[in-house]
Amino acid sequence: MTEQAPRIDPDFRPLPIPQPESFRYEERDRVGVITLDRPDRYNALTFAVYRELTDLFSVIDRRSLDPDGARALVIRGEGKAFCSGGDVEDIITRLFDRDMEALLRFTRMTGELIHAIRRCKTPVVASVKKVAAGAGAVISLACDLRVMGRKSFFAFLFPQVGLSGADMGASWLLPRVVGLGHASELLLLGDRVYAERCAEIGLANRVIDDEDPAKVDEAAFELALAIARKPHFATRMTKTMLQQEQDMGFGDAIEAEAQAQAICMQHPDFKEANDAWLAKRDPNWK
Structure with missing residues (x-):
């Protein structure tokens, strides 16, 4: 049920961190920083990002007892935004020609990412700037803590494009974070929910003035660093x-x-x- 206290193996060799091609990963002061790196597309997700992110979280989880490994993680977006969801050109338009079996492979792949974030025992902080929409909103929701810029918003926009609000585990996670009533509102309407409202309902842990978007990333890193310094x-x-x-x-x-x-x-x-x-x-x- 719970993990046992570790026994140190003198021959322990940590798993290498994979070098992603679709985003960046670095470690500073025992904090791993994941940077979605498509600022011109508001860091919209591609098939490659989904796959590589899932693999990265799985490896970080397996090497989290490495004496030199990351003790907390930050996931952020390059530029002004966090993540606008699935890329229209790379993902959305390519789904219309798929049959049910192929669509199910895709939806299961997206869910694998959220499962990997929750299964990873290293705490994760999301730095939410400007927009966390669609899959970007669920990725941030799956993190343990969320730091938001004052002008940023969440949008579980699936109903607005003809899809169920219950996507990638959102209808399991969101009621546990904000309660069933608030979760029903967010997932049935798909409207934008700005930072102050997110703080009121418990979706945001910190709200930061974001005239300079870098301040949001800095606050998220400091929160992760505080966790990394704990046992x-x-x-x-x-x-x-x-x-x-x-x-x-x-x-x-x-x-x-x-x-x-x-x-x-x-x-x-x-x-x-x-x-x-x-x-x-x-x-x-x-």
Whole structure:
């Protein structure tokens, strides 16, 4: 149910991070930064972006116990926007000629990305500038925290183009973030929801003045950096439990948390926190 405290293998070799061609990835101060890099298209998604993003999150999850690996992630868009959804030319117009089997392969592929983000035990912060629409809105929704520019908006616009608002896991995730009533409104109407309203209903964790869009990215990075400086095994366990307990009854959740906490108590970070407090120094997380 929960992960065990790791045993350090002296022969451990971390998995290499794949070098994506459709976006950028770098690590700074133990924070991995994913940059969607099509600013002229408001960072619209292509088939390649979907596939490579899914692969990247899967690898980051598997190497998250690498002593030198990223401890938190930021996903952002190059330029003024976060992500405007699927690219009309690269994806949307190419779907009209597909049969049911081919369409299902595509919709399952998009869902795999959201599943990979949620399954990844490394916490993810979305930096939402200007627009997070369609698939871009769901990608941000799948992240653990969202920082929004004051003039930015979400748009779960699927109903406005003749599609179900229940796409890529949105109808599972959104009620758990904002409640069923707000989720119903957002997914049935598909209207723009601006940052202040997002903050009111719990969709935005931070709202930042965005006359300079770079300030939003900076705030998202600082939030991820604050997470990265926490004991990583504990943050991994926290995200794991937040995800797993969504499908549990209360009694099962209490038992799962008892097991998770007992496992954390076996990890050297638990004793290190106490030793650092007694010595009046900063802890040295393992």
